[in-house]
Amino acid sequence: MMTFSTKRVPIVRSNQNRRKFLKIASGLLSAPFLSLQGSQVRASTNPPLRFLTIMDSYGISEVDRRETWVSSMVGDYELTDDSLGTILAPLSNYRDNMLVVSGLKLDSSLVMNDAATHDRLTAQALCGSRTQDAGVGSTATQHHASLDVHIGQYLSESYGLAFPRVYPHVFVSDYSEPTKTTFCFDTQGNQIRAISGVGNIVNTLFGSSEDAQTMLLDTRSQQLVLDLVNERLQSVRGELVNANAATVLDAYESSVDDLATELELRANLQCTTPDTTGAPSNNQKNESSTAYIFSAIYEAFACDLASSITYAIGGETINQLRYGFLYDEELYNDGDLQSLLNKNLHAASHRNDAAADKVHELVRTYQAGRIAELLDKMSTTPDVDGSMLLDNTVIFVTSAMSHNTHKRGDYCHLLLAGSNTNLRGGFHYDCSGSTNNDLLTTIANGLTLPDTSFGGYNASGNRLDELNQGPITKMLRS
C-alpha cells in the first residue's frame, strides 16, 4: 500500500511573475521555499476543516432497512451498537461520529422525469436544485455549485487557513464514463469531470515521479510551457475575427493561469508520491481500486492537498464495479442478475428484489469497511493544528438512489463528523418535515459556512422558498 511522510511547508499564493519565481525557485531546489515564504504565513485560529463526499448510485432497499441500516427510522435517539444494521456495523468504532439521517423530503420538482439522462436525475443530490434542461442528451447545467464544490471553495478561499491548499475540490472515481456527465457542478454551474483510475488519481494529485527533485524540475518545465502558451494567446487575440474569440481566449488564459498556480502550490508541498506498485490499471474497478482510492484520499488529506474531495464510488451513473465476491455462485442463483451486474450495478438497483437487495447490502457493507479503515488512519494521523485528521473532517455518505427509484425521498444519509466540526454525532435524526435542502445547509453549517439555505431552484430557475427552512439545528453543536 501507499505510504509517505507528511511534511508541510507553509506557502502563500504568489503574485510574482512566474518567470521570476522560476528563477528563484530553480536555485533553491535543494532546500526549497522555506526561507522564501515562511514569513508570509497567515496566522489562523481556525481548525483546518475538510470535507469528503462519498456518493454511490445504488441506494438501500426499503424492505429491510431495519436490519441493514438502523433499527428504527422514527424519532431521534442515541446510537448504540445494537441500533446499527449490517451495513453500518463496520463503522461501530466511530459511532460517536455518526449522524444517521432519516425522513427527509425530496421535492419531486427537483428531479428530472427522464431516466435516460441519469446525470440530470442525480444532480439534485448534491445541489438541491434541478438542472436546467437543454434538451435530450444535452449536457445539463446547474444554477449554482454543488455542495462539495461550494464547501471546498469556502474552506480554501474564505476560511482563513494557515496553509493554502492546492485543490479546493477534487472529484475522483473508479470508472471513467466518457459520454456521461456528473453530479458535481463548479461555481459556474458546469458539470465537472471526475479523475478516474488509481494511476490517474495519484499522478494528478501528487505528480508522476517518485523522485521529488525530478518532479520539481518537471513542474518547472510545465510552468515554462504555460508561460509560452499564454504569450502566444496574447498574439492570437489580435488576429481573430470570430464572434466569440474574446470569450474563448479569456477562458483559455484564465484556465492556464489557474493551472500554473496549482502547479506552483503543489511544487511547494513535500508530499511523497504514493507508491502504486501493484495497483489495478486505470480501467479496472474492483476491491483493489476502491481500496487504493481510499488510500489516495487519505494521503491527499494527510498532505493537506485538498479541502473537499468527492468520490463517486464505482462510477458516476453506470457503475461497473467488479467486486469479486459478487460473482460467488453460492450467493445467488440468478442468471439475469449476474448478467445485469456485468453491465451496471446501478441498473441492478432498479430490480427491487431480494437477490438485488442482497447484492447491494454486500457492496455497501464492504465499502463501509473501507470507510472504517480510512477513519482508523485519520484518527491517528496528526493534523497541522495538533488535532487528528478525523477531528477536522466531515464525511458525507450519500446516494443518487433512495431504494429502487430516483424519485423517492427518504434517502439513507450518513454523516461522520469530527470533534472540531459543528455537527453533533452519535445520533439517529428523524428529520421528517425537513428537506434535502435543509440537510445540505446543515452540512455547510457543520463546516462553519454561514449559509442559511442551499439550492432549491426548479428547472425554470425559480427558487422554491418552501424547500429551504434553514439548517436542522438539532444536528448542530451551536
Place this chain on the structure above:
Amino acid sequence: MTHIAQDKNRKLRRGLMSISCSALLLPGCYTGISAQQFDDEHDSAAGSASDGDEDDAGDGDDRDPTRTPGLAEDHTPTPLARLTNDEFINSVAVLLDIPRDSEALVQARGNLAAEPNVGGLFNDADRQLITHVGIASYSGVASTMTDVFLAEVATVEDLALRMECPQDAEDGLDLSSCTRQFGANLLSKAFRRDATDQEIANIEALVNEVDDLLVESDQDLAAFDSHILRLRTVVRYVLLSADFLLLVERGTADAADGPRAPIPLTSAEIATRLSYFITGAPPDEALMVDVHEGRLSDPSVRLEHADRLLDSEAGRAQLTKTLNSWLGIDAATVDAEDAASLSTFIDEWFAEEKPFEDLYKAPVSVVHVDETQTEEPFGVLGLRAFVASHSAFPTPSFITRGVFVVERLLCSQLPSDIPAEALDGEEMTPLEVFQEHAKEPCATCHVVFDNYGAAFQRFDTETSRYDPEANELGDSFDLLDLGGVSGVVGGVADLGRVMGQSERAPACLAELWYRKAARRGLDAGGEDDEALDALIKEWQGSGNTSMKSLMRSIVTAEDFTLLFP
C-alpha cells in the same frame, strides 16, 4: 446563436411547439397550461407553418438562381471552436504516431474534461469553453502520451530514431538540435499549416529555457533524462497551444470585399474544416498536397477529397460515432453484439448510398421474446441497441422513447419544464399512466410524445425483445402532426414509414450535419434557416437522398470555404 431545440420562436414547419407544463394536476402527469392555451399556441404555430410554406415558395422565386446553395447573404458569424475530445485524441494519435485503438489512448479519452453534448453533438463552440479542469486534463494527457511515444525508447540512440533525427557524418548525433527540429515539425503538423518563423523560434527558446533550468537546478540529471525532459516540454507546449487546441481560422483577409464581408479561408483552413468534419482528425497527406497547391477553393477538388475520406476507415468510424451519439446509444450499457449490429446497419446504409428513408424502414433482424428472429421493416428504430438505450426503468418507456423520437429524431421542441412524475403516479401501471395522459389536462403536454413512444410498445422495456402480440397500450396510436409526420400508426413499422416519407425527418438529419459543419447552434428563424432550407432542397432534389449526398452538398457549398466575421 441558439440551438434549434432552445429557440422557442421556431416555426412549426420545423416542428416546434413551445408549451409550458408546470403544475401537478393529476396523478402521473403534470401540466401547466390549459388545453385552450395550448390549442391557441398550436394554431398560431400552425398558422406560421402555413405562412412559412408560402414564404418558402416566395423565397424560392426571389432567390438568385446563380447563388450557391447554402450561402446566406447575412450569415451567422463563425465561432472560434475547440477540438472535441475525440478530435483531440485523434489528433494526438496522428501527431505522435500512436494507434487510435491503443488502450492508452482510450483511457486518455476517458480522462479528458467532460464536454457538453448539445443535441447529439459535442462541437458547439459556444459550449466548449476551456476550463481549468480541461487544461489540466490536456496537460495530463500530454504527459501520458509522451510516455507512450517513448515507450520503446531506452537509450539516446532509441530516442534519436524515434524523433527521426538526421545524423551528421562529421558531427555525429546532435540530440538538442534534433529536439528543436522535431518540435518545429511537430508544430506544423499540430497547427495543420506551416509553422511561422516566430513559432519555430519560440520552440527554440523553450528548449533553451529548459537547458537553463537544468543548469540552474544544479541537478545531476543524466544526459538521456535531460533529452527526455526537453522532448516532454516541447510536446506539452504543442498540445496545449491555442493553434492546436482551437481551430483557428484567420482567413485571407486581403481577399474580403469589405469589413463585414465574408473572408475566404486559406487552403489549410479549408482542409482542416473538411477533414475534421468527415474524419474527426487532422488533414492527411493527400489533403496537404492540395493545400500547398492551393486547390481546395475548387468545389470539385473538395468533392474528390470528401468522397475519398467518406470511404476511409476514419470517415466511416466518424460517421458511425456521430450517428451513435445522435441516436443516444449508450455504449456503456448496450451489448457489444447489439452495438455491432447497429454499426453494420449504419455502415451499409451509408456505404451503399441507400436513400434516407431506409434509415427508418430498412429490414432488420429482430429478436423476439421467444428467442426467434424475424426480418422486420423497422430500420434503426428496431435495432436492440437503439431500443435498449431508450428503455430506462422506472419511467414508462413510452415516455422515454416518445420524447427521444420527437425531440431528437424530429428536431421538435418539447415543453421546457416538464417536472418529475407525480409521486402518486409511481404505483400506477404503465397502462394506467398512459390512460391518464390521454385525458386533459395531461394530454395537453403528453399528446406531443406519448403516442410516438407507444408505437414501441412491442419492445419489452427490460429486455428490449420484440413481442408482436403485445398491445397493452392499444392497437393504434394517432400521432400529433410534427412537420408531416402524422397519422395513425400501429407500431414501429408504421412510425418508421411515416418518418421516412416525411419532410421533417430528413430535415432534422440535415440540421444535425449542418450544425456539425458550422460547429455552433443554429440561429433559428434567422439566417441559418435560409441556408439550411437551401441545403435540404439541394440534397432532397438531387435524386440521391443518401447520407453521403448530404455531406457532399455541405462541403461543396461556398460558405464551407468562408469565414464570417
